[in-house]
Amino acid sequence: MSSLKHLAQSLGLSITTVSRALDGYSDVAPATRERVRAAAQAIHYQPNSAARSLRRRRADAVAVTLPTEPGRFGPPTFLNMLAACGQRLAEESLDLMLLPTAGRAEEMETYRRLLDGRRADAVIVVRTRLDDERVAFLKERGIPFVTHGRTARPDEHAFIDGDGEAGFRDAARHLASLGHRRIAHIAAPQDLAFAHLRRKGWLAALEEVGFADRPEFTAQPTEAGGYEAARRLMQQSTPPTALLCATDSMAIGALSALKERGLMAGRDIAVIGHDNLPAAAFTDPPLSTMEIAAPDVGRQLAEMLIARLGGRDSRELQTILPVRQVPRTTHGPVN
Amino acid sequence: MSSLKHLAQSLGLSITTVSRALDGYSDVAPATRERVRAAAQAIHYQPNSAARSLRRRRADAVAVTLPTEPGRFGPPTFLNMLAACGQRLAEESLDLMLLPTAGRAEEMETYRRLLDGRRADAVIVVRTRLDDERVAFLKERGIPFVTHGRTARPDEHAFIDGDGEAGFRDAARHLASLGHRRIAHIAAPQDLAFAHLRRKGWLAALEEVGFADRPEFTAQPTEAGGYEAARRLMQQSTPPTALLCATDSMAIGALSALKERGLMAGRDIAVIGHDNLPAAAFTDPPLSTMEIAAPDVGRQLAEMLIARLGGRDSRELQTILPVRQVPRTTHGPVN
């Protein structure tokens, strides 16, 4: 059964030598090495991963737990990011494990099982919350990890994030410069770090230009959430003239609500989203939005994880990516 | 280091007894069993997964390879399906590994590494193609697997799929009954099984009612693809009065192209998609579409995988889920 043993027997060599030949050690004669390699190739030899992990004391796997609280989904492009990340990890022969969890208790349980059982060497934290118990747990345990999005204490761990705060500040400023005086924010739940920062950027711009009126509504980061929020905001006695939405999904919902009230985005009211989803270019009218100005967040995330596994200090691994405005039609002036 | 050894020492028992106590064997005294369990709980004992896999000769993991050919992405809801699948698998303590691959050569390489190295016990095949070398490989190797979508020979393996053929047949029939005479199909690449079946359903309905005119255009299953296809189809001298789109993403792109030509979907032309994406309810006008009439495809997929791992015959594991029409506004009559 044992493949290495098999190989050794068929070659008349010891297991040790075969192993070392395949790993390219210098204490095996070049001729032998080649002979072993050829034989290994011939029988499609692949070291048994469990045995290797056991001996080398590492799993060669990275885990990402996926909170699937009902009604809350990540952006549709999330899988693409994971895919890019996984591809880079694969180059280091690290596998990506996807661990969906429902509810926080279950999530911590999963973490424990994972880490006490040495099933993964490192962890990716997504849908990061401002105050995130997962981060606390991982720090305490000393497991390498990178968060996608910041926590309230980002200086204490590795993370990668877009500069949503600047993006929303810039967008709100721009709207103000176009003459908007009532710039509303359609917010995502504020325990999520990205949602908090985007709101913060919006708020900063409003304070800056001295608008006391700061209409906002918080909803789930989905089309339905955006629809509901826009409907509510437009019901006010003096409704906003601009809607700055935490995500494109919300903006798409908002567009639909506006249409129902006979308003045309980009003419009667401004709408801006965030993410630049593929669908955003095809809404009616085409959605003005913003996006992280890096084509390969997933890959960079992987890179940081690899660095972390290689012992790099987490304080050197804190990336804030610039956010680029993608103006289309819906941000137009109202007056 | 060895945790089981640690436990044994601290309890004054043998490793064997501790192991068997935790596994609930009957040849350990109830009192001892409880003592061991308490101690294990106290130190958060989790069996080392590599050691366990090595000894039990199974990885307790299921792999899904994710083709990421440029320009082709899965539907945005794909991650949700995987999450649901992973959750069910977790209940059987099976982990889900996500292996993104670019290009088919790399994909087969990944399969080999995975299976020769005994890294996964079973495989999920997604983005199934009509003639799929992955399926051939897995069948030859005798690895349990389930495909998401059928191949050209679906009777020979386990699969789960929606009845896209019936869905598109029904939709086309309905359009014909509304008086449409030129019902076009916006198709996805025909090597993908789902795309082939949907086109087949459309074609069957047209043959049935005797329409000789069968306008169609094939594009990538994205908004951009749908946009391009719609534009092309509408340029014809006598353009179609209905667009049956392989996916909602394509339909969203098509809507945008129609709007540019001043056409209002649901009044001037009919549009129907497939998937019932969250965004489909919020397009303008709201998109008529269809969806798999099961809320838990991911879970069912997991269930089949588990059955397969339990030795169930693959011929008993072939699920075709009915497709339900979701009429909204865009399917309306043109005359």
Added chain:
DNA sequence: ATAGATTCCCAAAACGTTTTGGAAAGTCAA
């Protein structure tokens, strides 16, 4: 009291690698 069951436990052998600590043979300098 004794043979046979039953209950509770354990030593040791796997599983398939990697790595340690040599050993044997060959080379070279004196």
Added chain:
DNA sequence: TTGACTTTCCAAAACGTTTTGGGAATCTAT
């Protein structure tokens, strides 16, 4: 020829489980 190096190989010990095949008490039935 001898001693010191090199080169090339290998036996054995891990890594932490699970499982096999008992063994020693204790209990039951005669």
